[in-house]
Amino acid sequence: xxxxxxxxxxxxxxxxxxxxxxxxxxxxxxxxxxxxxxxxxxxxxxxxxxxxxxxxxxxxxxxxxxxxxxxxxxxxxxxxxxxxxxxxxxxxxxxxxxxxxxxxxxxxxxxxxxxxxxxxxxxxxxxxxxxxxxxxxxxxxxxxxxxxxxxxxxxxxxxxxxxxxxxxxxxxxxxxxxxxxxxxxxxxxxxxxxxxxxxxxxxxxxxxxxxxxxxxxxxxxxxxxxxxxxxxxxxxxxxxxxxxxxxxxxxxxxxxxxxxxxxxxxxxxxxxxxxxxxxxxxxxxxxxxxxxxxxxxx
Amino acid sequence: xxxxxxxxxxxxxxxxxxxxxxxxxxxxxxxxxxxxxxxxxxxxxxxxxxxxxxxxxxxxxxxxxxxxxxxxxxxxxxxxxxxxxxxxxxxxxxxxxxxxxxxxxxxxxxxxxxxxxxxxxxxxxxxxxxxxxxxxxxxxxxxxxxxxxxxxxxxxxxxxxxxxxxxxxxxxxxxxxxxxxxxxxxxxxxxxxxxxxxxxxxxxxxxxxxxxxxxxxxxxxxxxxxxxxxxxxxxxxxxxxxxxxxxxxxxxxxxxxxxxxxxxxxxxxxxxxxxxxxxxxxxxxxxxxxxxxxxxxxxxxxxxxxxxxxxxxxxxxxxxxxxxxxxxxxxxxxxxxxxxxxxxxxxxxxxxxxxxxxxxxxxxxxxxxxxxxxxxxxxxxxxxxxxxxxxxxxxxxxxxxxxxxxxxxxxxxxxxxxxxxxxxxxxxxxxxxxxxxxxxxxxxxxxxxxxxxxxxxxxxxxxxxxxxxxxxxxxxxxxxxxxxxxxx
Numbered sequence: 001x002x003x004x005x006x007x008x009x010x011x012x013x014x015x016x017x018x019x020x021x022x023x024x025x026x027x028x029x030x031x032x033x034x035x036x037x038x039x040x041x042x043x044x045x046x047x048x049x050x051x052x053x054x055x056x057x058x059x060x061x062x063x064x065x066x067x068x069x070x071x072x073x074x075x076x077x078x079x080x081x082x083x084x085x086x087x088x089x090x091x092x093x094x095x096x097x098x099x100x101x102x103x104x105x106x107x108x109x110x111x112x113x114x115x116x117x118x119x120x121x122x123x124x125x126x127x128x129x130x131x132x133x134x135x136x137x138x139x140x141x142x143x144x145x146x147x148x149x150x151x152x153x154x155x156x157x158x159x160x161x162x163x164x165x166x167x168x169x170x171x172x173x174x175x176x177x178x179x180x181x182x183x184x185x186x187x188x189x190x191x192x193x194x195x196x197x198x199x200x201x202x203x204x205x206x207x208x209x210x211x212x213x214x215x216x217x218x219x220x221x222x223x224x225x226x227x228x229x230x231x232x233x234x235x236x237x238x239x240x241x242x243x244x245x246x247x248x249x250x251x252x253x254x255x256x257x258x259x260x261x262x263x264x265x266x267x268x269x270x271x272x273x274x275x276x277x278x279x280x281x282x283x284x285x286x287x288x289x290x291x292x293x294x295x296x297x298x
Numbered sequence: 299x300x301x302x303x304x305x306x307x308x309x310x311x312x313x314x315x316x317x318x319x320x321x322x323x324x325x326x327x328x329x330x331x332x333x334x335x336x337x338x339x340x341x342x343x344x345x346x347x348x349x350x351x352x353x354x355x356x357x358x359x360x361x362x363x364x365x366x367x368x369x370x371x372x373x374x375x376x377x378x379x380x381x382x383x384x385x386x387x388x389x390x391x392x393x394x395x396x397x398x399x400x401x402x403x404x405x406x407x408x409x410x411x412x413x414x415x416x417x418x419x420x421x422x423x424x425x426x427x428x429x430x431x432x433x434x435x436x437x438x439x440x441x442x443x444x445x446x447x448x449x450x451x452x453x454x455x456x457x458x459x460x461x462x463x464x465x466x467x468x469x470x471x472x473x474x475x476x477x478x479x480x481x482x483x484x485x486x487x488x489x490x491x492x493x494x495x496x497x498x499x500x501x502x503x504x505x506x507x508x509x510x511x512x513x514x515x516x517x518x519x520x521x522x523x524x525x526x527x528x529x530x531x532x533x534x535x536x537x538x539x540x541x542x543x544x545x546x547x548x549x550x551x552x553x554x555x556x557x558x559x560x561x562x563x564x565x566x567x568x569x570x571x572x573x574x575x576x577x578x579x580x581x582x583x584x585x586x587x588x589x590x591x592x593x594x595x596x597x598x599x600x601x602x603x604x605x606x607x608x609x610x611x612x613x614x615x616x617x618x619x620x621x622x623x624x625x626x627x628x629x630x631x632x633x634x635x636x637x638x639x640x641x642x643x644x645x646x647x648x649x650x651x652x653x654x655x656x657x658x659x660x661x662x663x664x665x666x667x668x669x670x671x672x673x674x675x676x677x678x679x680x681x682x683x684x685x686x687x688x689x690x691x692x693x694x695x696x697x698x699x700x701x702x703x704x705x706x707x708x709x710x711x712x713x714x715x716x717x718x719x720x721x722x723x724x725x726x727x728x729x730x731x732x733x734x735x736x737x738x739x740x741x742x743x744x745x746x747x748x749x750x751x752x753x754x755x756x757x758x759x760x761x762x763x764x765x766x767x768x769x770x771x772x773x774x775x776x777x778x779x780x781x782x783x784x785x786x
Contacts, residue, residue, distance in 0.1 A: 051361065077424075082314075083312065083413070086427045091738075114341075117340075162346070240664065265464055266461040267457070273468075277477075277483070280474055291351075293353070
């Protein structure tokens with residue numbers, strides 16, 4: 001499994017342009033990753049669907065270029081991840097607390113923080129003393145000694161779908177709950193490269209510039225519609241008309257800030273509008289909003 | 299002396315599950331004598347949907363689960379189609395099948411390698427695989443090493459299954475291409491070719507790697523054909539429609555009561571939900587059509603955020619084993635290992651259907667049936683998620699959603715005790731499970747993982763007392779045999 005650390009660096013080398021890395025950065029990344037005691041990542045899940053984690057796995061490959069998943073699975077010490085770790089129960093909590101004692105880790109949070117019923121709308125774990133730790137308590141505790149906190153996905157960043165409507169579980173974003181800004185990787189789910197990007201920046205000790213919503217501007221800089229290959233086409237009037245602009249069906253591409261049309265999804269296979277599906281603007285702080293996703297012209 | 303252990307979090311599942319198991323000696327043998335399974339997260343999707351545009355339901359409900367979002371897309375569009383009273387064109391039906399199948403294949407592969415197999419092998423000594431519990435690892439080191447290699451290969455295979463789904467769905471997880479009345483993505487000749495190439499790769503992985511690996515685990519841990527039975531009532535709503543009416547399905551609807559060899563029909567009116575053991579108020583035994591979601595915490599005798607679905611008053615297990623038994627493709631029993639074998643065989647059966655559906659696509663035919671949704675209407679969408687039967691109950695008033703009830707597979711499987719005090723299927727399956735080390739009950743994890751619980755979604759079991767021989771099956775090509783049955 002050790003070769004995968006090298007593979008990750010090779011991936012970063014091959015993707016240096018998209019990730020915004022220089023040769024010096026790559027050398028420093030090599031040093032960071034060569035350190036066996038080096039960067040710990042703890043991944044907590046709040047009011048989430050696991051979609052962010054699954055999207056992250058969509059960049060895992062056993063062949064070069066080795067990709068995003070290697071960052072979290074092989075190239076750093078992913079000491080806590082509820083879906084992937086072998087240990088369960090108290091053994092899992094012990095792993096988490098060992099990293100907590102050392103401090104300085106990267107805390108990735110997937111999902112918002114449920115606050116209804118005094119936090120009882122969501123528990124994260126039961127500790128060795130038998131105390132049921134709510135997600136709210138866990139985010140506060142493990143956030144306190146983190147070197148950096150990344151909100152992975154729209155739910156952790158701004159609440160997302162579970163916080164919409166009457167917000168029955170009292171969901172709050174990680175940043176508003178902790179009262180401090182987090183790096184907000186928008187997307188429901190985010191593209192895997194958007195999740196890798198801030199982790200690489202943190203490993204390199206580079207500052208992460210963000211927009212007014214906390215989204216890294218290195219990733220979130222252009223509107224979907226501006227780069228959409230369908231924008232000059234006739235507008236579709238109903239579903240399943242190939243190669244049409246989807247504005248009249250409710251496409252939110254003109255407002256959405258995300259590189260989907262150029263980066264594309266699932267290893268470059270496609271993206272929503274190319275499959276005739278309107279952009280839902282899932283990277284926005286107001287997703288899903290109250291308005292209907294779709295319009296039906298005429 | 300009885301030992302009670304809390305396992306929280308149960309890892310390598312989807313979502314938040316807490317288990318409390320009590321182990322004690324019965325007939326000289328330590329085993330689980332009681333179990334409580336608790337879903338520890340409340341999200342309230344049913345409340346969130348209320349007041350929204352009905353056509354938003356597919357995209358909102360997909361976010362219930364990032365591992366199996368597409369079944370929610372499918373259930374929601376089926377409910378909308380029913381509310382509009384339309385049948386979708388063949389192209390839309392086939393494209394929905396194909397993207398749903400991609401999600402099944404990704405999920406089954408992910409489940410065996412990333413979630414379940416670590417209970418049976420010696421994992422690499424590094425995060426996140428550092429082992430918490432030791433004991434009862436019987437597999438030889440060469441097979442163990444090969445399974446670790448396949449863990450990595452499986453990451454590739456499941457990623458490709460998602461890429462396959464994105465060919466028509468735009469992206470996965472959370473495709474936006476499922477719409478009430480049809481499907482948005484056009485099946486051009488180039489896209490069909492692209493899907494076909496992915497299908498060949500994914501099916502080859504299932505045939506050449508996944509099936510033999512399940513055989514290897516089943517051969518070594520043959521006693522798990524006798525462990526973790528649960529209620530032995532099996533229920534399938536069925537999925538992958540083969541005709542416009544949906545009457546003919548690749549995996550048919552039906553149920554098998556424990557001990558019965560006859561598949562009985564499913565009457566959707568007989569689906570009920572109890573809230574006695576759940577943090578909700580409301581009546582017990584209510585059909586989801588008139589169900590409510592009123593969270594209440596704390597509440598006496600309640601210990602889970604899951605409701606307790608029942609068929610009539612009976613506890614049923616759902617999932618690949620239920621589907622493959624109902625379809626007649628699998629003739630085994632009900633146990634931990636039968637679940638793994640049936641799941642792998644089902645992956646192969648679905649994989650082999652892809653070519654046929656691709657052949658039936660017509661690039662020039664419509665994808666969408668123009669139907670009008672009445673001011674007030676209702677519709678039920680029944681389908682299957684990789685982990686079992688899924689139902690959406692939609693009620694529309696004044697063109698908005700007035701009620702939405704969702705019954706997920708993991709509610710069937712991991713439900714708490716019902717109004718009659720009867721344990722849920724997983725709780726039942728755990729009781730009677732032999733345990734070597736009560737403080738580190740790896741056997742309990744094996745039972746839990748066999749259900750592939752998705753929370754984001756047995757005493758009745760025979761107690762293997764003294765003198766009950768546990769047969770160990772050796773070298774049997776179980777998965778391959780089941781797979782051979784599947785495409786006879």
